[in-house]
Amino acid sequence: MLRLLLLLYPPAFREDFGPDALRMLRADLSEARRSAGVLSPLVVPRLLADFALQGLLRRWDGAGAAWSGFAFGWGQDVRLAIRSSLRRPGFALVSVVSLAIGVGVNGIMFSVTDSLFLQEIPGVDEPERILEIGTVQLDRDRFIGFSYPDFLDLRAHAPLDRAVFTSMEAVSLLEDDGGRLSQAMFTSTGYFETLGVRPALGRTFHAGEEVGVGEHPVVILSHRTWVDRFDGRADVLGQTLRVNREPYTVVGVAPADFTGHLFGLYPDLWLPLTQHPAAVSDPERYFQSRTRSWGAVLGRMDSGTDLDEVNAALSTIFARLAQEYPESNQNRGARAAQAGMAPADARAPMMMTFALITLLTMLVLAATCANVAGMLLARASAREQEIAIRAALGSPRNRLVRHLMTEAMIVFGVGGAAGIGLARSVLGIDPNRFLPVSIPIDLDFSLDGRLALFGLLLTLGVGLVFGLMPALNVTKQELSSTLRDPAGGTGARASRLRRVFVSAQIAITVLLLGLSGLSLRSVFAWADLEAGFDIDDVYLVSFDLDQEGYDAERGTVFLDDLVAHLEAQPEISAAAVASEMPLDGASSAMPVWPDGQGSERWVQSHFGSVRPGYFEMLGIGVVRGRPFTSTDGADAGRVAVVNEAFAEAGWPDGRAVGRTISFGLDPATYTVVGVVEDTKADGITDRRAPQVFTALAQSWVGDLHLAVRRAPGAEGFNGALNREILSVDPAVALSRVRSMEQTSRVMLLPHRLMAGTASALGALALFLSALGLYGVIAFAVTRQTREIGVRIALGAGRGKVIGRVVGSGLLLALPGTAIGLLLSLTLGQVIQGILPVSAFDPITYAGTMGVLVVVVLTACLAPALRAASIHPMEALRFE
């Protein structure tokens, strides 16, 4: 074992002194044990640590083995470096700040990516054996939910230790001060056993609770609910909790470290699947129909089985099911994936976005490093004479390299540490403070020590590379030439290297500016269209009247009662009902024939059935004709309303009112009675899309959304809405209430995130490029002081001098710009799919170029003015 410590020493040392040193270490250790006795646990580690440390330090000695003045220790280099950094605080500050931002942003991205994609479910036993299993529609490769009978077949035949059916639903938890919407996880028996989670108190669900729909009002509390509602009291077992107004008995409490198996969704309660409200209202359909997909399946793999075997078994099971039940299971398969924090089917697109952002942040870090290296190089070049003199006095090259390296390492080390501090504090902020969602999301992105250490080592590694380059470059000089001619020497080579750094920076900057431009343009483009209707104070809640046993006739009556009742409430100013709500995602599209069914021309269009009052309530303007009224009943002539986009797409003259349309396979024709303004049917990122509306009473759909507009100043609204709906029909199962504004913001979140990140990084890169460019130009001007002085003496105008300097700056920026543009256009094409603007968007690129030119000019301005103010006499004296 001790032998391994020797590996810390350089090979030459091991060869010469290894055995002796090891022998002495052993002797030291045994003596320490003997003499220190009970204190030896304190002494022995110190001896080992010293031995290890000396090995590492010996490697440093090795770097300067040829250098004879070894007594000039490394500590002195450090002191020298710190002193010289402090002498030029501007350089140190800019380097450290830009490195801190570069490292910090990377730390944040790595940490978020880590928690989203690499972490296992916390508080769970052997998480690598837990699988998430979804059914997929084979022809569309899309995850859909599981039906309960399919789950039973899976549980019976798949090579799984355990499998469990889960369904997350909002329930109302009645508290002293009114109802509170809570997240409940409904599960078949064996949920906690599948995950290997032992309750902190009480029991889990037992097998008897899987049969007998509605007969098991028992509840297991999350640790948080237990602490919040019951103050963590041990006598909670047996107490009563009112869930959806029904009394439930507390039988267990989950442990503190288990926050559910879904990323960011910490359930408040676990309930038996047999208590699921929708399933209770229609048990036959929920528990016996294979067409009703309403749950997700979790499984624990048999030990000795691997994922491929499970998937193969799933294929066999589902192939058999497809044969036995072709009407429901045709084209249906199942797929298992290791359960992680991000849902398996969302992982790919999420990873794509994150990979892109991570790429950008790494580019910025690269630009930052290039910049700091450029500055180090400039400093080294400026100290060329000092270095040449030291070299002439016999200071060997190794020593000089080490000195310059030490400076680089200190700057990178401090910058990296500051960056990690920055990342830690940003990640410590509770994301719920800025995430616009109505259910609290539990995310823990905190930067762990492992990542922090990795980040720091990475920075130091980068510092080593970027510090070594300038150091080697500067010391590789012809002594005599530098001493003779301070303006010559390695200057040429150093400044070539700096030009490369600056070009790389500018390329990265242009790329980032291009991308942030595209993202910003996208956000603005969507924000413009956001005003398709008035979303302020609008709240949505969903229910399925088909499941509640309503037909079209009774449903219409119920909705009339409901809307009348709601609008009579002081908290609610208006209510509307529709099968689709704008911005809510998941909207269906179907072909619509403007010239009669089966004709050649058709328009792919979004479709919704709406109750009268829908347009008025949402503030969607009627452009021509009329909206729906209560006279458009089941017995009246069939009517439709189209939006402007449909009118334009459907008829060349755009005159829609009075024409007839038909859709899908429905042979009926509908007369267009009105044209309304465009809204976003399928989320705010949606492009302007054709839409057709029919009257709900004439084309009944039971799966409905209710939208209400809150009266100004109404408080405690969520509870009120639920209560009022339940007062019309106490049995109706309601989704959670969500505000339309939140819905729209959630839809935009990835894009905002992208735009925000790209813009911030772009700005940072721009600043760094400006700095780098300024450095190079200013340095060149200083170098050419004599030449410029001669030119001025020979009669060159100041304007001409300024022009030359600025011109050289623009020329310097040219290659980087070209490369950056090329990269940006290429990457833009890759992400074209998520952009509402073209990847070749001229405004974006004109803007990018404009910003860049301004920055280049600004960076050149100070050096140019200085050049123009050079006095010929002084210039000739300048050395």
Next chain:
Amino acid sequence: MGKGSEVDGFLPLKPAHYLILLSLVESELHGYGLKKAIAARTGGQVRLGAGSLYRSLAQLTDAELIEPVDRDPDPLEDERRSYFRITRKGREVAAAETNRLAALVAGARAAGVGG
């Protein structure tokens, strides 16, 4: 550049290096012997760990202030160990350091510090 400046380049010596050189002035020693000699010389105040001692020996060898000795194994010892001896340059450096310290001490005494 004269020899004096070459020697001066090593000053001030690290205490451990100085003690090693002093111990080797009297006789050739192996690592364990050096450790004991240094402990004896300082009344047990300085005890070098294996890592520190051998790293110092490696540094001093690099600087050519000491050199390893090829020597037949001691008949009384069961294992072969490396011995070190001080070089001429090493003696000069040790002497220069002694003079430096002496001057320092003399200055301190003149200023009334110490006895």
